[in-house]
Amino acid sequence: MISTLYFVALLSSTMAWGRVGLWSEGSAKNETGGGSGDRCSCDAFLPSSTFPIKDLVAVEQTAGEISHKLELEMGKLDDYETKLTAYAEKIIKLTAEIEKMEKNPDAYRDVDVDEMKVQIKQVEALIKELQLSIRGSTTVFKSLRIQITAMVGTLNRLEKTYDKNVVLVTRREYVKVQLQLEECERRHQELFNPNIGSCAHTGIIKVSKPIVSHLNAHLNSGYKYGGWGKDSKPVPDRESMYWYSGYTSSSIVDIRFYTNYKNLILRNQFQHHNLHSSWTGTGNNFIIRDNTLYYQCNNPFGLAKLNFTTMKYEHRVIARASTRFSYSNSPNQNFDFAADESGLWVTFATEVSSGRMVIAKINEPSFGVEEEWQTSVYKPGVSNAFMVCGVLYAVRTVDIQTEEIFYKYDTKTKQESHVSVPFERFQDKFSNLDYNPTDQKLYMYNDGYYVNYHLWFNHTAKATVEPPFLLS
Structure with missing residues (x-):
């Protein structure tokens, strides 16, 4: 009979040295000198591929370091908020004093004017100091994003190779720090990007690096077609809601809702709607607005609208729209819905326009077309498009890593122009790209991954709530 301790010792030794094979049989001498002499033994040989615990430990340590840095940044944000309030009060008082001086200059002595100049210089110095701190926080966020992206790569590699349950605990740590970073960036944006909702700019001048949220x-990386994002006109109590719809083809078969970003990442949906056969759509250029799905349907070919509050379905046909012209990245993207600060839009191409894109403004209550604009951009040469403040931005593929905003058409002035604003993709191809006016971000569904981008605009006027420290 095999000794249990002897077997365990052999097994432990084999695991440590990683010998190749399964079993070998043999005999071992009785070293105590007693008994009949020989006894039977079995050696267990395990594969040489041992679990890389060092990688998991490294990820956990990185998660701890990032968490600590984020706690420090959250503390800084609290400090920024306090300073902003104090600086604003100082500037209001200084402004009032300067106005008094301008109205009655003879009532003030030179020494009073000199003292006012000193106070202005002091505030300017404080503002410059705060600007440097803010830039430092932005740099920290970018650095942490890079670290978290590296963590994603390690965890994905381990999950593909080894037992997912073993990696699960570490992935939870990753999710925790990622959520901390999102909260930190959200507060940073609320404090220092007061121009959300404002169209006092001449257009997009920069797009951030891709911010990768999750598979x-x-x-499943096979779900290459789909979209995700936020409601562009959220109903009360759903301002933080996210949605997602994905499939292995360009069909739209269902949609999932999440109360907030955390639940999106944890895949904890609060609603899941299956689109029955008469509501099924296609095209991957759908959006959620006012808790309503706007999308393309093919039977008959046209526009579809499904309100998830009332579950009312509506359909409209645009007779001129053609089924021949899709975006370059994926099939059946004939209608592309978009939403911005000025409302709801849809773009398409016609035979009369020889495949050039047409912009149409949609009346949301009637679901009818209010007005149309003809552009000169050829739709099959475009990888995707979106609307911002009544301006169409068209995107094309430059190389395997780069997209470029290359064209824009302003519906207010009916002027079109060519621009060059390159930005980076996370994966090779994407099926959905949309702008959301509630946070001024681009949302991309990139080969099965949730990806988003921050946008920078060339502002021509200051927002009414803009903190004074942002002045140059």
Whole structure:
């Protein structure tokens, strides 16, 4: 009979040295000198591929370091908020004093004017100091994003190679720090990007690096077609809601809702709607607005609208729209819905326009077309498009890593122009790209991954709530 301790010792030794094979049989001498002499033994040989615990430990240590840095940044944000309030009060008082001086200059002595100049210089110095701190926080966020992206790569590699349950605990740590970073960036944006909702700018001048959130809710890279994002006109109590719809083809078969970003990442949906056969759509250029799905349907070919509050379905046909012209990245993207600060839009191409894109403004209550604009950009040469403040921005593929905003058409002035604003993709191809006016971000569904981008605009006027420290 095999000794249990002897077997365990052999097994432990084999695991430590990683010998190749399965079993070998043999005999071992009785070293105590007693008994009949020989006894039977079995050696267990395990594969040489041992679990890389060092990688997991490194990820956990990185998660701890990032968490600590984020706690420090959250403390800084509290400090920024306090300083902003104090600086604003000082500037209001200084402004009032300067106005008094301008109205009655003879009532003030030179020494009073000199003292006012000193106070202005002091505030300017404080503002410059705060600007440097803010830039430092932005740099920290970028650095942490890079670290978290590296963590994603390590965890994905381990999950593909080893037992997912073993990696799960570490992935939870990753999710925790990622959520901390999102909260930190959200507060940073609220404090220092007061221009959300404002169209006092001449257009997009820069797009951030891709911010990769997660593989889709199915955790399946085969779900290459779909979209995700936020409601562009959220109903009360759903301002933080996210949505996702994905499939292995360009069909739209269902949609999932999450109360907030945390639940999106944790795949904890609060609603899941299956689109029955008469509501099924296609095209991957759908959006959620006012808790309503706007999308393309093919039977008959046209526009579809499904309100998730009332579950009312509506359909409209645009007779001129053609089924021949899609975006370059994926099929059936004939209608592209978009939403911005000025409302709801849809773009398409016609035979009469020879495949050039047409912009149409949609009346949301009637679901009818209010007005149309003809552009000169050829739709099959475009990888995707979106609307910002009544301006169409068209995107094309430059190389395997780069997209470029290359064209824009302003519906207010009916002027079009060519621009060059390059930005980076996370994966090779994407099926959905939309702007959301509630946070001024681009949302991309990129080969099954949730990706988003911050936008920078060339502002021509200051927002009414803009903190004075942002002045140059």
